[in-house]
Amino acid sequence: MSNRVLFGFHAVTVRLKTSPQSVLEVHVDASRRDARMRGFVERAREAGAKLIDSDDERLGKIAGSPRHQGVVARVNPLALSHSLDEVLEGVEAANEDPPLVLVLDGVTDPHNLGACLRVCDGAGAHAVVAPKDHAVGLNATVAKVASGAAETVPYLMVTNLARSLNEMKERGLRIIGTSDDATQTLFDIDLTGPVALVLGAEGAGMRQLTRKTCDELISIPMAGAVESLNVSVAAAVCLYEARRQRIKA
Known part of the structure; x- marks a missing residue:
């Protein structure tokens, strides 16, 4: 399994918190020793990460971006579900909220x-x-x-989005698309299922x-x-409208 790169304080800090054993090494800007960097280095050490002092040029090359904030990590990929079936079966087994999936076309x-x-992480998708x-x-x-x-x-x-949407229908999901010209709005429909x-x-x-x-089309009300x-x-x-309805239900 090939390793991958994370950069920026937030992305690397979350990985150190949730899966420190997957962090192979953390490169930090040797010239930056402000409070934020000192706090980050302390957390990385507490997590047992291998710390390497690097300069801005090297950090940029590893990250593939100049927007690394002085923090770049090489990590092993985490094992997430690789198929929609795995995701939906996991949701059913957990017996918690009904499936909530975001489709981006x-x-x-x-x-x-x-x-x-x-957003998906925060809203529970x-x-x-x-x-x-x-x-x-x-x-x-x-x-990042x-x-x-x-x-x-x-x-x-x-490979085929329409086919995957039809497979979701077979698993009991309603497919709700967003469109500016839809006659009903987001607030008109039930999103608890x-x-x-x-x-x-x-x-x-x-x-x-x-x-x-799609089974239905909705619009987001725009007042301006x-x-x-x-x-x-x-x-x-x-x-978050789906989340609101589910909490209320």
Whole structure:
């Protein structure tokens, strides 16, 4: 199993907290000794991590980005569910909340994906599903933006999204798509049961086949001049409405 790279204080700190044994080494900026860095180094030492002093150039090369904040870690990947069946079977076995899945159709920006994963972790969604040919994969930028959620929320890339949506239907999930022209709104529907919420890319929205596969279409009420929300913000609004309803129920 090949190792991967995490960078930034949040992403590396979460990994040190949740799975310290998977951290192979942590590179830190040798010239940075402010309070935040000192606190991080202390936590890394307490977790038993191998610490390596590096300069900014080396950190940038390892991270593949200049936005590493002086912290880069090489880690072993964590074992998350590799299929939707595994996720849904795990949810059923836990006998807690009904399945809540976020489906992203055409989201290619790693910052948007990272933010969506972070929202999913906070709202209690069980997985994110995306097509292999119209989506960004997990990379170091996604992991940094996700602030640890890339390690806790399964991200499942499927060959045929419409087929996967139909398989979710067979497992009892309602497929609810978001569209600006939908006649009913997010607040008109019951989200307490098994649900897959489908969001498309900004501008283009869902692809036509994805739209046709949905059981229902909803819109997010917009009171101002702006016509739509960033996909990660829209995901947060939808998932937390589902969370609100489930807590209330």
